[in-house]
Amino acid sequence: MDSFDLLVIGGGINGAAIARDAAVREAKVLLVEKDDLASHTSSASSKLIHGGLRYLEYYEFRLVREALQEREILLRTAPHIVRPLRFVLPQTQGMRPWWLLRAGLLLYDLLALRGSLSWARSVGRNESALREPLKDGSARRLLSYWDAWVDDARLVVLNAMDAAERGAEIATRTKFVSARREGEYWHALLADGRQVRAKAIVNAAGPWVADVLKRQLREGSASKIRLIKGSHIVVPRLSEGDHAYILQQPDGRVVFAIPYGDFTLVGTTDIQVAAPGDACISPEEVRYLCDAANRYFVRQTEPDDLVWSYSGVRALHDDGAAEAKAVTRDYHLELDQDPGAKLLSVFGGKITTARALAEEALDMLDMEGRRSTRVAPLPGGDLTPPFLAYLDQLRDGLDPALVERLGRAYGTRLRDLLGDAATRSDLGRHFGAGLYEREVNYLVEHEIARSAEDILWRRTKLGLAMTETEQKRLADYLGDQGPSCNGSVPGAGTSSI
Template identity: 55%
Template sequence: MASDQAETVDLLIVGGGINGAGIARDAAGRGLSVLLVERDDLAGHTSSASTKLIHGGLRYLEYGEFRLVREALIERERLWGMAPHIIWPLEFVLPQAHSPRPAWMVRLGLFLYDHLGGRRKLPATRAVDLDRDAMGDGLRPDAGRAFVYSDCWVEDSRLVALNAADAAARGADIRTRTSLVRAARAGAGWAAEIEQGGVRRRVEARAIVNAAGPWVVDLLGRLGQAPNERGVRLVKGSHIVVPKLYEGAHAFLLQNPDKRVVFAIPYEGDYTLVGTTDEPWDAAPARPEISADETAYLCATIARYFARPITPAQVVWSYAGIRPLYDDHAASASAVTRDYVLDLDAGAGRAPLLSIFGGKITTFRKLAEHALAELAPFFPEAGPAWTAGAVLPGGDFDDFERLVAALVAERPGLPPALLRRLARAYGTRTRQLLGAAAGPEALGEDFGGGLYAAEIDYLVAEEWARTAEDILWRRSKLGLHVPADAAARIEAYLARRRAAA
């Protein structure tokens, strides 16, 4: 089925990962009309498969990536201030036992890390003796000295959803489960065709932004663009989740003999997240799975440092993602730059096509700002840069504990643990989600793990959730906490909602 009426927009953005959502938000806030299409779910691929850190990338200093690290470090505290419900500080313990790098080199790197990005709120690096400090609990005997530095944690897929929600609030049209069928230059703009639910629609756009992530080159081919020197290097990164390895709110950065590093991070209260790997991905982009070799590598890293080793049988969940890194022709996957490159094709009066190569979640806001700067000559009516410091939905509060205390005082009939989890996900918008509910019975069907119908209704209405997977594994990580039959019950509930609509 096709619609003859063409929609007209300034920007057609293809890709609903962090870069696409960030650009949509920035552009909409400048007064441009924006249509973002994502063939799957928001953050359905790479942007929900990260190590979930807002960080400068300490190890990138070793490769001379000073510009990238500085930009990321500046963004680190800025993003924390913009979304304090889904971003918060995290201390990292860097043991020197088994380190392939001398202590002076690590300390020099940490000195640069402390001072390169104008750190204001996060604490400076310090040294600890793991044999005497509680931070060494759970490690093998004679763990020795370590450095402790700080970065931030982020709920990565929620960061994407909140950027999309803010973009929509500013006028952007966000359409998930919508594919770009074709597009070609027509006069001063683009004539495109999109498809959603079997219905095709025509779109006329003044410019296209190719934010397709691992599919960036594939999309260029479908747009009829000739190959150029820009390329993408696909690297698979995998993570495992295991029962909690140690007490404490700190994380570990573990150095391996091959000079790669692996994080061990507190996760969802009862678990530890371990990752990541770096493996070349030579096949077509897809939804990858962790390999047995990757699992063994991560388990061996834990065994090298922790008193209680883990085995593949103890893995309760794993995930993998394809990182679309800019191909700088580095010899190894670990050494490939995490910097981004913006490729603008707009010569000889041609309608602009901006393609995004590479990038990391920490620098998405700055990448979006740079993308709009590239497009500025074609949109002289657009407003100035504005996103630095502009809070994301739900982030308009100063102190998380005070927010939780206020919610508990306002809703004495609701479990404090539930209110804390909701505040971590939705911030001040928790009140909108809860409505007038004074007790659990007012939240609708209970799916277990603290998930009620009221939250599902909110996610469908406000955050484009359409399936149980969207809800359990991207809008939340409640898939680790709900009963085995929860997904089927959620799908049945969603079907009833659709039928009643």
């Protein structure tokens, strides 16, 4: 029977970050995930690394401050997949007053302290690129501030890769069945029949955290969760440029409109649901998001325009808030007080603060060792002038747009991916949308990708640009059944994307 210091249940951002931090501290770690990495909530986010401007309304100053600190860390340690993003905030009659928005943004910048991003400011009347997409009368004045964009699923994968390269075992498509305490160890059973033992278990199962406690571990909990569904739609571009918009709504919520390649990502909703499997966008949510965008943009969008949609269920710590939008996004860590082998459960959290959550979790488990995730780059994040020169050299032999995409996805690991390839013919079979055989093989060998869906909707997001025929060609090459309908039918989406 294999023995570990730590068994992590769940391959979302919290589980992957905890496995990475434990591996950095030289603990022996096993992470188990019943599906693919980031196959549920962690790939169904708004793709933002941000402090959470609207959380200031609920006086969550500690959370905002921590998230802004983590934003700065991620901009340094993962600059290939995390990049600054400018937001434009229209002030509309009947919504939050100008003075309140200005004061909120000032406090937001002050909480960031010596952050690297520019401070908020008013948008000048001559800044037509920011104003032209908006309807006349939809905004009296505009404010501008900065946060960051992230490839959310890749952030999860890179945390897991770093953990694996430091000695952790990452077991995807491996369901956790049960565990029982025997003295100083948990004895656990996995779905493939494998039995392992661990000194501690971290239950980071996201929306399934309560189910794992009750059914697999047969343990109680003082904490409760609220399952909140967030849905997004992807539509043809509503504005040009690389800036995003944050749109106030009559119900007090805000909706983001974010550039997403050739499209615009609009989201999110906040709907309480009964079960983790309820991650499916409803016609009412689609209508809500279309209306939210149409209040502001000249280019109107309707449900028939949808290119894609997706939903995820967030397991938020139940703080007693009456409305879903008011439930705290802060995380809560519960350490079981029974003697013997330790059990820690993760409730809530957000993708921005996963590293800090992991650090605190391992401190609670009394795991000693280096605490270097604050400064250590994630795989590919050690960008230096020599690497930037390498990218320029690649552009001479490869399509510049392809080099740009690969550089942003893999950073310095692009050297490993390309090897001696210098021209397009060196990349092997072309599956479509700039996806070549060499990249596919790299994802299988180094990033634990197993299916077309893993590659198209989590590792690369190229499913948006590929035809069903091209997707099937990739599936045949990999020997699976192809991507699910959620990755190929416009308008369909679940938390598994």
